[in-house]
Amino acid sequence: MSPAHPDSTDLDRLHAAVKREKADQAPENAPAPMWATFLLMIVAVIAGAQLGGGNLGGLKFSVNNPFPAPTPGDDIRPGGGGGADALDPFALAMKKGAGGYAVCGGCHQGNGAGIPGQFPPLAGSEWVTGGTERLIRVVQHGLVGAITVKGQGYNTPGGMQPFGAAMSSQDLANVLTYIRNSWGNEGTMITKEMVQKVRDEEKRASQWTEADLKPFADKNVPGDIPAGPGVTAAAAPAAK
Numbered sequence: 182m183s184p185a186h187p188d189s190t191d192l193d194r195l196h197a198a199v200k201r202e203k204a205d206q207a208p209e210n211a212p213a214p215m216w217a218t219f220l221l222m223i224v225a226v227i228a229g230a231q232l233g234g235g236n237l238g239g240l241k242f243s244v245n246n247p248f249p250a251p252t253p254g255d256d257i258r259p260g261g262g263g264g265a266d267a268l269d270p271f272a273l274a275m276k277k278g279a280g281g282y283a284v285c286g287g288c289h290q291g292n293g294a295g296i297p298g299q300f301p302p303l304a305g306s307e308w309v310t311g312g313t314e315r316l317i318r319v320v321q322h323g324l325v326g327a328i329t330v331k332g333q334g335y336n337t338p339g340g341m342q343p344f345g346a347a348m349s350s351q352d353l354a355n356v357l358t359y360i361r362n363s364w365g366n367e368g369t370m371i372t373k374e375m376v377q378k379v380r381d382e383e384k385r386a387s388q389w390t391e392a393d394l395k396p397f398a399d400k401n402v403p404g405d406i407p408a409g410p411g412v413t414a415a416a417a418p419a420a421k
C-alpha cells in the first residue's frame with residue numbers, strides 16, 4: 182500500500198483545511214450586494230428631503246423644522262437668549278397681563294373705556310388705581326348692585342361675575358398690574374402673593390356690593406412689590 186499523496190496522511194493539515202472552510206451560506210442569508218445597499222441609501226435621502234419639505238438641491242430642512250429659532254424677547258428664562266433678560270418682573274407682568282385682559286375686554290373694551298350705562302370704564306377708574314385690597318376682591322369674587330365710577334352711576338343687571346375660580350393668582354396679578362398701568366392709569370404692581378393673600382383671607386361665595394367694599398377702598402395688601410412705575414422696591418406703596 183503506497184501512500185496516495187504525501188499530504189493525505191497528514192491528519193492535522195487536513196483538519197486545518199476543513200476548519201478554514203466557511204459553512205455553506207444559504208442564499209437567503211447572503212448579505213445584500215453592495216450596489217443594492219447604496220441604492221437604498223440614495224432613495225432614503227431623496228425621500229427624506231421630500232418629507233422634510235426641503236429642496237433636494239440644497240437639502241434644506243427648514244420648512245418643517247420642529248425646533249424654530251426663538252423669537253427675540255420670547256424666552257423669559259433668566260439668562261435665556263433672545264434678549265429676554267430685558268424683561269424685568271413689571272415688563273413681564275404687563276406683557277402677560279395684556280394677553281390675559283382678553284377675558285375682560287369684551288365688556289370693558291380694549292381701550293378700557295367700557296360702554297356707557299352698561300360696563301364701567303377701567304381707564305381712569307378709582308377702583309382700578311385705588312386700594313389693591315378692593316381691586317383684588319372685585320375681580321376675585323365679582324361685584325353687583327349700584328356703583329359709582331368716575332362720577333357715573335352703573336347698575337348692570339347681574340353685575341360682574343367672579344373670576345377667582347377661573348384664573349390663577351398669577352394670571353389675576355398680571356391682568357390687574359396691566360389695567361393699573363394702561364390707558365394713562367398708573368399704579369403699583371400687584372403680585373401673585375398679594376392675590377393669594379386675599380384669596381386665603383376671603384372665602385366668599387357671593388358677589389361684593391359697593392357698600393361691602395367701602396372699608397377696603399384705600400387699603401393696600403402688604404407685600405413686596407418689585408420696582409415699577411411710580412414705585413421703587415424699597416418704598417412702601419401708598420393708595421392712589
Ligand code: HEC
Pocket residue numbers: 282284285286287288289299300301302303306307308309316319320324325326327328330335336337340341342344356357360
Ligand atoms: C361680562 C362682562 C364683564 C367682564 C367679562 C368683566 N367685567 Fe368688570 N365689570 C362688569 C360690570 C357690569 C361691572 C359693574 C358691576 C356693578 O354694576 O356692580 C364691572 C366692574 C368692574 C370693576 C369696578 C368698576 C370699574 O369700572 O373700575 C373693575 C375693576 C372690573 N370690573 C375689572 C374687571 C376685570 C379685571 C375683568 C377681567 C378679569 C373684568 N372686569 C371682566 C362687567 C364685566
